[in-house]
Amino acid sequence: MRAANFSSQFGKFFTVERTLLIILVTALLLRFLFLDLKLLHHDEAIHSWFSINLLRDGIHSYSYDPVYHGPFLYFITSGMFGLFGSGDLIARIIPSLLGTFAVGLIYPIYKLGYLDGRQTIIAGLFIAISPSMVYFSRFLRNDILILFFTLVLLVSVLYYLEKNELKYVISGAAAIGFAMSCKENVPIILLIFGVYILYLFYTKKAVLPKYWIRDLIIAIALAAGIMAVLYSSFGAYPQIIIDGPSEAINHWLSMHEEQRLGGPFYYYIILFLLYELPILVLAIFGIFSFLKKHDLKNTNLKQNFEDECEGRPDVDADAEKSEINEEIKKKILKPIAKIDKNREFTRFCIFWMLASLAIYAYIGEKVPWLILHQLIPMIFVAVYDLSRLKIWICAAGVIFLALMMVHVSFTPADISEPIVQVQNSEDLRDVMVFVDFADRVAISNEVRWPFVWYYVDDYPKKIAYYSEGYDSSIGPEDYDVIILHDGEGITDISGYSKYTYKKCYWIDVYNLVQSTRYKADLTDENYRNAVIGDVKRLLSYYFTRDTNLGSINLDVFVKNRQAA
Incomplete structure (x- = not known):
């Protein structure tokens, strides 16, 4: 009797609201603890450098360039630097905050009845501890910001379809405006949302509100206004409003063709298998469960x-x-027609997930942070129809996700994981000790990042960059430390001691998969042996995460008196 009473009290205390609040606090801690544990990624350093220059040199110092994506990230990061000072931790605060708020945005979906209590808790937990969600919430890139705005848009659309109130038009339009000011892949999201909304109207599962034309005009005007202000740098470069869209389209079409950061069409499936396996498995279960059930009959x-x-x-x-x-x-x-909200929401999320998987599989540029836009609908599909078996999979899955999340986000060393893409090596901390204690430092332009960010206050007084390769005419006697790309092949500088460090690193895929060196022919014994070897290495890697790293290396020459 006492056990039953305790169980009842336990259940009453852990309501959906309280449980989700605990998950939200957990998400906050995971995103902010040791936020500067790892050095900034190459892209993060560039974004931080643009932002600090924007703060110091004023609005005219920034003009939109599609190579570096939209302006929102720079303006918001510049504002953080202005309020709290510059630094790695400050640079990552906004991504961490919005990555945390993404968990909270599950609650209004639950309040409208599109998710039940168990689905809400598990979806919130998955977002809170997902390795990809946590890693890229601690990362100064646009994608976690876009994910947050996507969820704001989703909530706004759901509330607008139910209540037809103008305030949801405003919140949704603002989300679109800010998201479009982040990065050029947002139209993909808007297209997916737009197609499904048209489907709802066509099938009469939703009806056009009375003032929908007015609301549409307001939404377009607000979203376009936000974009115009940010892309023009608050009016400093008004021509960008006209030229920007064509520049963005031309640039990213060329990147798609070039496949500068290419990969196979199943690239993101590999990432799901490595980091989000339980969510992927549950999503597959969710699709089959959805197909097995039938929609409610329309009311007679x-x-x-x-x-x-x-x-x-x-x-x-x-x-x-x-x-x-x-x-x-x-x-x-x-x-x-009478509809099952939970089922219709799942139908949309299945469409959203499959469309995203197909589109990003096709796009030539393959980078790990784009997994976020495929992962968020997958989480909603994964929590559909939570049977007893799926609850047990969720429990085991939480352990898997937590262990993997700790590994990729909190290992204070270089890790052989594709999620890091090309990450700056922790070896650079040793290099920076030499730089910090030097009076004058020469750095080759070939390896200037991330030093440009970390020593932004020391150029040109302390730091000198040169672009033509090492030449003794630069006057080595004038420098305490000379940092070169090891590819420059300088073996010795008189009066200096030489040290070699990794600058940045990546997982050596070609060491893991060696069958690509042969023509795909199963009758060829060499090819068959290579495939068998690949399978063994991949299985070993999956459980040990032990494989070679590729790297760009630095040759650091330190004046002998300083080395001593």
């Missing part, structure tokens, strides 16, 4: 009409075509 409108009219003297139920009956029908019968 004729029977509904007869039931509603029973006992009403002003209606002749037999004279269906009378004017008064037609008027009563308009009042009684809703022009919308």
Whole structure:
């Protein structure tokens, strides 16, 4: 009896709201603890450098360039630097905050009835501890910001379809405006959302609000206004409003063709298998569960009409075509089919997930942070129809996700993981000790990043960059430290000691998969042996994460008196 009473009290305390709050606090801690544990990635250093220059040199120092994506990231990061000072930790605060708030945005979806309590808790937990979600919430790139704005848009659309209130038009339009000011892949999201909304109207699962034209005009004006202000650098470069879209389209079409950072069409499936395996498995279960079930039948409108009219003297139920009956029908019968909210939301998320997987598989540029835009709908699909078996998979999955998340986000060393893409090596901390204690430092332009960011205050007084390769004419006697790309092949500088460090690193895929060196021919014994070897290495890697790293290396020459 006492055990049953305790269980009852336990259940009453851990309501959906309290449980989600605990998950939210957990997400906050995971995103902010040791936020500067790892050095900034190459891209993060560039974004930070643009932002600090924007703060120091004013609005005219920034002009939109599609190579570096939209302006929102720079303006918001510059504002953080202005408020709290510059640094790695400050640079990552906004991504960490919005990555945390993404967990909280599950709650309004639950309040509208599109998710039940268990789905809400598990979806929130998955977002809170997902390795990809946590890693890229601690990372100064646009994608976690876009994910946050995507969820704001989703919530706004759901509330608008239910309540038809202007405030949801404003919140949704603002989300679009800010998201479009982040990065050029947002139109993909808008296209997916737009197609499904049209489907809802076409099937009469949703009806156009009375003032939809007014609301559409307001939404377009607000979103376009936000974009115009940010892309023009608050009016400093108004021509960008006209030229920017074509520049962005031309640039990213060329990147798609070039495949500068290419990969196979199944690139993101590999990432899901490595980092989000339980979510992927549950999503597959979710799709099969969805297909097995059938939609609720539409309400029998004729029977509904007869039931509603029973006992009403002003209606002749037999004279269906009378004017008064037609008027009563308009009042009684809703022009919308009865739908299961949870099921319809899952239908949308399946469409969203499959469309995203297909589009990003096709796009030539393959980078790990784009997994976020495929992962968020997958999480919603994964929590559909939570049977007892799926609950057990969720429990085991949480352990898997937590262990992997700790590994990729909190290992204070170089890790052989594709999620890091090309990450600056922790070896650079040793190099920076030499730089910090030097009076004058020469650095080759070949390896200037991330030094440009970390020593932004020391150029040109302390730091000198040169672009033509090492030449003794630069006057080595004038420098305490000389940092070169090891590819420059300088073996010795008189009076200096030489040290070699990794600058940046990546997982050596070609060491893991060696069958690509042969023509794909199963009759060839060498090819068959190579494939067998690949399978063994990949299985070993999956469980040990032990494989070679590729790297760009630095040759650091330190004046002997300083080395001593």
